[in-house]
Amino acid sequence: MTRPALVMGAVAYAPKVITIWEGFKAWFAGQGLGFDYVLYSNYEAQVEAQFAGEVDIAWNSPLAWVRAGRMARSRGVSVEAVAMRNTDRDLRSVIVVRADSPLQTLDDLRGRTLGVGAIDSPQATLIPLHHLRAAGLAGGRDFAVRRFDVLSGKHGDHIGGERDAAVALLAGEVDACCMIDGNHLAFGLDGTLPAGSTRVLATTEPYDHCNFTTSPGAPADAVARFVELLLAMRWDDQAVRPLMYLEGVRQWKPGRVSGYPQLETAVDEAAFYGPDGAILDADYHY
Amino acid sequence: MPTITIDALGLDEGGLLLVRRALAELPAGAALTVRGAGPQWATHLGAWAREQGHEMAMRAGPDGAEAVLTRGPWAEGRWLGAMATGRSTLGPGEEPAARADPAWGLAARGATVEAGSPPIAFGLSARDEVWAVTAGELYAQAAAGQWDPQTAIDWDAPFDLPPAIEAAVAQVMTYLIENENAALVVPARHLGQVHPHYREVQQALALQCADEARHIEVFTRRLGLRGHAPMLSTAGGQASLHSLLQAPDFSTATFLLSVLGEGSFITLLTFLQAHAPDPVTRRICRLAARDEARHVAFGMAHLEHRLAAQAGYRTQLQAAVEQRHEALAPTAGLNEEVFDALVLLAAGELTPEAVARGHAAVQQMKADMAAGRRARLLRLGFEHEEARRLSDLHTRNFM
Numbered sequence: 050m051t052r053p054a055l056v057m058g059a060v061a062y063a064p065k066v067i068t069i070w071e072g073f074k075a076w077f078a079g080q081g082l083g084f085d086y087v088l089y090s091n092y093e094a095q096v097e098a099q100f101a102g103e104v105d106i107a108w109n110s111p112l113a114w115v116r117a118g119r120m121a122r123s124r125g126v127s128v129e130a131v132a133m134r135n136t137d138r139d140l141r142s143v144i145v146v147r148a149d150s151p152l153q154t155l156d157d158l159r160g161r162t163l164g165v166g167a168i169d170s171p172q173a174t175l176i177p178l179h180h181l182r183a184a185g186l187a188g189g190r191d192f193a194v195r196r197f198d199v200l201s202g203k204h205g206d207h208i209g210g211e212r213d214a215a216v217a218l219l220a221g222e223v224d225a226c227c228m229i230d231g232n233h234l235a236f237g238l239d240g241t242l243p244a245g246s247t248r249v250l251a252t253t254e255p256y257d258h259c260n261f262t263t264s265p266g267a268p269a270d271a272v273a274r275f276v277e278l279l280l281a282m283r284w285d286d287q288a289v290r291p292l293m294y295l296e297g298v299r300q301w302k303p304g305r306v307s308g309y310p311q312l313e314t315a316v317d318e319a320a321f322y323g324p325d326g327a328i329l330d331a332d333y334h335y
Numbered sequence: 336m337p338t339i340t341i342d343a344l345g346l347d348e349g350g351l352l353l354v355r356r357a358l359a360e361l362p363a364g365a366a367l368t369v370r371g372a373g374p375q376w377a378t379h380l381g382a383w384a385r386e387q388g389h390e391m392a393m394r395a396g397p398d399g400a401e402a403v404l405t406r407g408p409w410a411e412g413r414w415l416g417a418m419a420t421g422r423s424t425l426g427p428g429e430e431p432a433a434r435a436d437p438a439w440g441l442a443a444r445g446a447t448v449e450a451g452s453p454p455i456a457f458g459l460s461a462r463d464e465v466w467a468v469t470a471g472e473l474y475a476q477a478a479a480g481q482w483d484p485q486t487a488i489d490w491d492a493p494f495d496l497p498p499a500i501e502a503a504v505a506q507v508m509t510y511l512i513e514n515e516n517a518a519l520v521v522p523a524r525h526l527g528q529v530h531p532h533y534r535e536v537q538q539a540l541a542l543q544c545a546d547e548a549r550h551i552e553v554f555t556r557r558l559g560l561r562g563h564a565p566m567l568s569t570a571g572g573q574a575s576l577h578s579l580l581q582a583p584d585f586s587t588a589t590f591l592l593s594v595l596g597e598g599s600f601i602t603l604l605t606f607l608q609a610h611a612p613d614p615v616t617r618r619i620c621r622l623a624a625r626d627e628a629r630h631v632a633f634g635m636a637h638l639e640h641r642l643a644a645q646a647g648y649r650t651q652l653q654a655a656v657e658q659r660h661e662a663l664a665p666t667a668g669l670n671e672e673v674f675d676a677l678v679l680l681a682a683g684e685l686t687p688e689a690v691a692r693g694h695a696a697v698q699q700m701k702a703d704m705a706a707g708r709r710a711r712l713l714r715l716g717f718e719h720e721e722a723r724r725l726s727d728l729h730t731r732n733f734m
Binding site: 230231 | 408449
């Protein structure tokens, strides 16, 4: 079998992933780019596949980007973040309490329980815990951490962990919980967190989310063409708009790496990955 | 720069509506200042703007921080190439589109449909295959003419029938129910295939199904009113009805079921109304006949439209009647139990004189049915001789 010009890895965190990439594959073919995709059940396998030469590029979570960067540096090769969604830029996470909670400052969290998302969720676990640590509060030492693990290995792509934590917050099972800012709005709109029932205790610094990460030695021409086509993709185009909608993107942007230092630090603080990308957290099963 | 103030209204409490409406007033690239006083408004607005592709920046305003939203071009893009889907209300003489686009899907006729909407395959998406000029009118009549089986019929009306007569009623009801089952299933099978663009047809068929559902109910209730169980259903009767389900298309099915079958049934129900031995049977046959008249009117109107648009379709109708006749030739036609029951109901008693009267009445009814079929075929433009021939080929099972 002839290998297409570009093979991309994606994580199957939801059934729509197939719809999205089958659609984009056909669209890329129409633009003359031989493209195919391989689905992985988790980001760890996907990043490892990048280094095993299985895929030329990967649609990576921010955490997968961090790991790919570490693996590349330790091996003396390079990976690049070449494109991302407009919606991947400048996200913030929020730490939320019930509206009538006595907690007014982060310091009030001492001795309390914080609900976080999946063990590998940048937005609902790693970055909020880093934010608290920067304020002098360490999970497990100054406050208890209760994890709402849904689909480990998917790096928090599945919204379920954040939702479960939010529900637990309302039920009084935890004193505070963490989620991406957009989900706080979404949970308000869909009734998970009735409007006015919660209050934002803290907001993290902005950070970036997913990116297309090239694999070491990826074919430069095909990658360049892929990025060129992505950036040319128009929301006006009905052929791709439903796919862009499913993917949560209005416009593809060039990749940038300025939005990941916060997560890098969070990963070190949590001893999640080693400097070489080795998985250190013994509780992490995927 | 326009400014809106959402005060303490949360974006998750309706505040988004105010923001969206204000942004919609602006061209892409223009900016809107948003001032809020709620606890999370800026966080939520930032998250929303990111998701929607609007730029947002915070700055100091006269009353604290305010957001500057720059409208992205995405909302316009979404409606490029959107499809017009005709007029919601048709004027006099106006017709819906000759072909309904699958991509119009389930949208209201007249709605603007976003390009890229999923095509939905409706088998009946050509106007001439379903349309009837009076469909809207007949639907309105049907909507106004719906009756409640519980209150429209005095189920407690006193009557007492000899066992033989009650049994005859039960046999006729058994027969009516199976015919009404066909009269429900045939349009129901087509209903789901009608493109919603042909709304009036969809609505008329939906109420036709509702009518038949009611008929099935009242015939069933009358059957059991004095404790009788349902009686006999024959192979010939079912074969005749089965052939309606096998009609090759909507027009042919409508022709066989409504124009020929239900048309004949009106005569039968009128006969029963005249000869029914009890007030409940009289009443339900009267109500059912009124509904059936609308179904026949729809069938006629559809066939008139179809034949006006496609004169050659007449040959297909002829062939359908002939084929059905051939297919049913080896079957017995109307079962003798039903025939005898009808005679007995018209006779009222089991004396030779009365039975002679009853028999004559049933013969007259059959002649009336044939005359009615001929008249309808003539109205559809069949020649005199052809109308007679086709009418005579109609199933002996009436429906």
